[in-house]
Amino acid sequence: MHDIRSVRTDAPAFDAALARRGLANPSEAILAVDTRLREVQTELQAALARRNSLSKDIGQARAKGDSETADALTAEVAALKTQVPALEEAERSLKLEIEALLAALPNLPADDVPDGPDETANVEVSRHGTLPSFDFAPLEHDHLAARLGYDAEAAAKIAGARFAVLSGPLARLHRALGQFMLDHQVSAGWQETAVPLLVRPEAAFGTGQLPKFEEDLFKTSDDRYLIPTAEVSLTNLVREQIVEDDSLPLRLTALTPCFRSEAGSAGRDTRGLIRQHQFEKVELVSICTPEQAEAEHAHMVACAEAILTALGLPYRKLLLCTGDMGFSARRTFDLEVWLPGQNAYREISSISWCGDFQGRRMNARLKTRGEKGTRGFVHTLNGSGLAVGRTLVAILENNQAADGSVAIPPVLHPYMAGITRLEPR
Incomplete structure (x- = not known):
């Protein structure tokens, strides 16, 4: 706003x-x-x-x-x-x-954001990790997962396209990923938070989903919306409040299901787990002062990167151009993980600084303790730390063997009850 x-x-x-x-x-x-x-x-x-x-x-x-x-x-x-x-x-x-x-107007881009019409103008900042090499043609994740406990047909019968049923050790690996990510972020100082999955229209307005992007949301008959990301619930925790600056930054995290209609994505990623109507994600949200925002953005990116590093997944960091940023963002870094089955990097996390854009929409004001009046609005940041389904995809493709089995990263072993490898059925 x-x-x-x-x-x-x-x-x-x-x-x-x-x-x-x-x-x-x-x-x-x-x-x-x-x-x-x-x-x-x-x-x-x-x-x-x-x-x-x-x-x-x-x-x-x-x-x-x-x-x-x-x-x-x-x-x-x-x-x-x-x-x-x-x-x-x-x-x-x-x-x-x-x-x-x-x-209806998007946020103003920061000065250091590159100009460009779409993702072709994004700027690669860095690459990390070593790309895996195989003595066989690596498979895409949906072909691997079909023999490991992924049932697309059952999901389609139950709910239609862009849903998944996972079972056995594959389902456990999915759960383990979410728990590991959440535990990792909590240990890094983020406050674990359990939040509503349904929100009022004013909450969706506060973070910028409404009114422009209503078609991307699932709406209930009583005028609530299923969250497309926990960013909506977490950021609105300071809605219509006066926040004292000595209590900031406020760093929040949550592991939640997320729901998106994927309007406008017809024909894109129709197979597998990349683009679904329902998925899980660990979200990071920071509420801070304008003076803290730059450092918070760097810290949030580092916390998301730490998950990829711990899992041993190769990735790259991009600075998004003006034409590829989200509606509420002033600056966004994307993390893209390497998928050998696709022979491409794919987005796994998007970390944005929104300035006071959301704070103004939520009327979340900033106050210095001991001084009269307020001094503007809070700054907000949000990012994935990480999307569970896409991380599962990356593990399957990067850790696959010729026989269709998949090695589970060692950091996940404590969550897997002794399972260290997914074996084809």
Whole structure:
């Protein structure tokens, strides 16, 4: 969410920043409505002032016995009783129109974000780990998993496309991954949190899912939404609060199911576990001051990278360009894990700094202890640490053997009840 005052103060700079995200002169429509709003407000203030003045004038006229003047003034007051509510309704309507225009606009990109229309303009920052070599043609994960306990047909009968049924040691490995990731992040200082999976519309608005991306969400009959990520629930924990800066950063983590309609992804990743309607993910959220945000972004990226390193998975880090960033992000780093079956790197974590964009939408204000008033809005960051299903995919493809078995990374052995290898059925 943007501050109308920043648009009024420097519309050219506002337009230039959003032009980097492919938007042409958004300030024009906003300022046109804002001009009408201020005209209505001026007229309303004049009408209210006139009404107050007339009340005094009527009393003075009646005190002097001037009934003709008093009656004329009374008639004017009656006219204002109709005019003032109409002006108040016009003011309310124009404010909502401005809020809707501002709410539909993405965040302003940070200065160091590269310009570009799509993922082709993302910048590779670094690579880590050694790509595995095989003396056979490595399989993609869905072919491997089909012999290890993955049943796509059963899932389709139960729920339709883009769902999975896992069983036996493969299901245990999936559970082990989530537990390991959560334990790892808690040991790194993130506060484990159990959160609602259903949220009100205002919560989804606060993190930027609504109103623009409603089609990506699953909605219930009682006007709630299934979370697409625990970011929504975790970030909204400070909604409509005044947060004292000496209590920050607040680092939160949760392992939850996530639900996405995958609108617009028709034909992409239709097989296997890469892109599903329901999946599990360990989410990281940081609530901090503007001064802490840079360090928090680096820390969050490092915490996500640590999982990949512990699992022995090769990956690369990308700085996303303006055309590939999410709606609420000012800057985003993606971690992409190597999938030998696809002979490609694929996204496994996206870590974003949102500035005060979400804080403003949630009305989560920042206060310095001992000082009067607030000093703006909190900054928020979020990222995956990691997506469980995609990490399972990476383990299957990177640790596969010619006989179809898969070695389980040693750090997961304590979670596997003595199972160190998945064997084909």
